[in-house]
Amino acid sequence: MNLKLKIWRQEGQNDQGRMVDYQANNVSDDMSFLEMLDVLNEELIEKGDDPIAFDHDCREGICGMCSLFINGEAHGPVKGVTTCQLHMRSFKDGETIFIEPWRAKAFPVVKDLAVNRSAFDRIIQSGGYVSVNTSGNTLDANAIAIPKPNADKAFDAATCIGCGACVATCKNASATLFLSAKVSQLALLPQGQVERKERVTKMLHQMDEEGFGACTNTGACFVQCPKGISLENIARLNSEFRNALLS
Amino acid sequence: MALTGLFLCTFLVGHLAGNLQLLISDPTHAAESFNAYAQFMTTNPLVKILSYVTYFSILFHAIDGIMLVMANRAARPQRYAHERASTSSVWASRNMGILGTAMLAFIIIHMSDFWFEMHFEMKPTFKLDNGKEVKDLYLEVVEAFHSFPYMLLYVLCMIPIGFHLYHGFQSAFRTLGLIHENLTLLVKRVGVIFSIVVPMAFAIIPLYVYHFIPSAEEIQKSESYKAKSTLIEVEND
Numbered sequence A: 001m002n003l004k005l006k007i008w009r010q011e012g013q014n015d016q017g018r019m020v021d022y023q024a025n026n027v028s029d030d031m032s033f034l035e036m037l038d039v040l041n042e043e044l045i046e047k048g049d050d051p052i053a054f055d056h057d058c059r060e061g062i063c064g065m066c067s068l069f070i071n072g073e074a075h076g077p078v079k080g081v082t083t084c085q086l087h088m089r090s091f092k093d094g095e096t097i098f099i100e101p102w103r104a105k106a107f108p109v110v111k112d113l114a115v116n117r118s119a120f121d122r123i124i125q126s127g128g129y130v131s132v133n134t135s136g137n138t139l140d141a142n143a144i145a146i147p148k149p150n151a152d153k154a155f156d157a158a159t160c161i162g163c164g165a166c167v168a169t170c171k172n173a174s175a176t177l178f179l180s181a182k183v184s185q186l187a188l189l190p191q192g193q194v195e196r197k198e199r200v201t202k203m204l205h206q207m208d209e210e211g212f213g214a215c216t217n218t219g220a221c222f223v224q225c226p227k228g229i230s231l232e233n234i235a236r237l238n239s240e241f242r243n244a245l246l247s
Numbered sequence B: 001m002a003l004t005g006l007f008l009c010t011f012l013v014g015h016l017a018g019n020l021q022l023l024i025s026d027p028t029h030a031a032e033s034f035n036a037y038a039q040f041m042t043t044n045p046l047v048k049i050l051s052y053v054t055y056f057s058i059l060f061h062a063i064d065g066i067m068l069v070m071a072n073r074a075a076r077p078q079r080y081a082h083e084r085a086s087t088s089s090v091w092a093s094r095n096m097g098i099l100g101t102a103m104l105a106f107i108i109i110h111m112s113d114f115w116f117e118m119h120f121e122m123k124p125t126f127k128l129d130n131g132k133e134v135k136d137l138y139l140e141v142v143e144a145f146h147s148f149p150y151m152l153l154y155v156l157c158m159i160p161i162g163f164h165l166y167h168g169f170q171s172a173f174r175t176l177g178l179i180h181e182n183l184t185l186l187v188k189r190v191g192v193i194f195s196i197v198v199p200m201a202f203a204i205i206p207l208y209v210y211h212f213i214p215s216a217e218e219i220q221k222s223e224s225y226k227a228k229s230t231l232i233e234v235e236n237d
Helices: A033-046 A117-125 A148-158 A165-168 A176-187 A197-210 A220-224 A232-246 B002-023 B027-043 B045-072 B096-122 B137-145 B147-176 B181-212 B214-223 B232-236
Strands: A003-009 A018-024 A094-101 A109-111 B126-127 B133-135
Touching: A018 A033, A117 A176, A117 A197, A148 A176, A165 A176, A165 A220, A176 A197, A176 A220, A176 A232, A176 B126, A197 A232, A232 B147, A232 B181, B002 B027, B002 B045, B002 B147, B002 B181, B027 B045, B027 B096, B027 B126, B027 B133, B045 B096, B096 B137, B096 B147, B137 B147, B137 B181, B137 B214, B147 B181
Parallel strands: A003 A094
Antiparallel strands: A003 A018, B126 B133
8 A cells, every 4th residue: 555654853852843745655465654665765775865863672563663744643543563563554555644754842752753652651650559578478469368459459550551552532632541550559458558658649740740731631642542541540549649649 | 729720620510509599490580599509609608708719819820820721832953844743632722721721811800790790780679578678790790791792701601611620620630649449430531421411511501591581671561570670760771
């Protein structure tokens, strides 16, 4: 198939940036979206042009490194997958595809389609950890009994790969779904109880510091999340915060 | 936003309950009932406190809302060239600011019509069964809703309220951190019903008055109303 691509090009953080038109010919249905970009980049390099910068790593949907706002949706038109797991068979021959980086004040563009998501790391650093006894008598996590429903919910929350699709798709560029997953996975487990109250307060504060917007419950994050992180986590985050405030 | 929003939802229910008295078909009975209610609402000290809480809630909700919209817009300085927001969220949830602004404009019009008149102006009075002579708010309402553009404005203004409630009601519960799964579904359903029934019931009142209640002049001419109403002479001038 042949495709028209409109891709965001930006030299660096201080460059204004612009959409640039490209033509991708003889694209195979079986290519992943990133492979299609790889082929385009090879052509650009052969021509002596600057290849398009984009983030990627595992290419099997588990690392959270790939991003891209494709045709107006985070990770493209297919629900429940990351861009690396999106295949060209999801597009039609002759289609025009818009490819843009995540747009958020807290995710500055590094180059072209690659954005700096260190803000997520700083949110985790502010409270997304547990205290563990490391003096030699560490308790085996498997020896701590956890109710099955809690274990399941904690696991579901822990499937968040931190890709930032929630921020990218949220009209407020809010990181609340990400934050709620990180707070939930620890709040639901015995290991997370020690820092439970200060964690939610610190992480929320850090999210605001980073310049993310506030949650207005549109629910777009959950729809676009490649891991389907539930909105129930946002309710839990708010409940955790309320409890931390009132106690 | 959630706390003031939910408080304002309860206000809507109270306001609606009072206004439903306008559906009484006999104008004299309706005037007696509605004017007595209006008298109670403007003089009872508890209701007065409640009304100040309501004014405060509206102001706080509006100012907090404006600040929220501005902060959230600032969180994305560079917009997308191509965005398909409708694939992942409903229109109402993305336009609460616009809907809220429309509602605020309506509240200002609405209060200058009835609230301001009731408190500071209005000449015709109505003698209640208990002998008290009160401002005839009923006649004022009938007169207002007999103007077609006015009636239409009130009916149309219920649409943004419906959409605002459609998102706002259930959103408030999530903001307050209620996470029980069954409750979430219940809240969503109640929210949808609330957002349809309440604005519709409000909209029925101007429609009903316009179509089924005689005009203010005709009401004042009726014998039963004459006995209670004053200022007929002034109205006839």
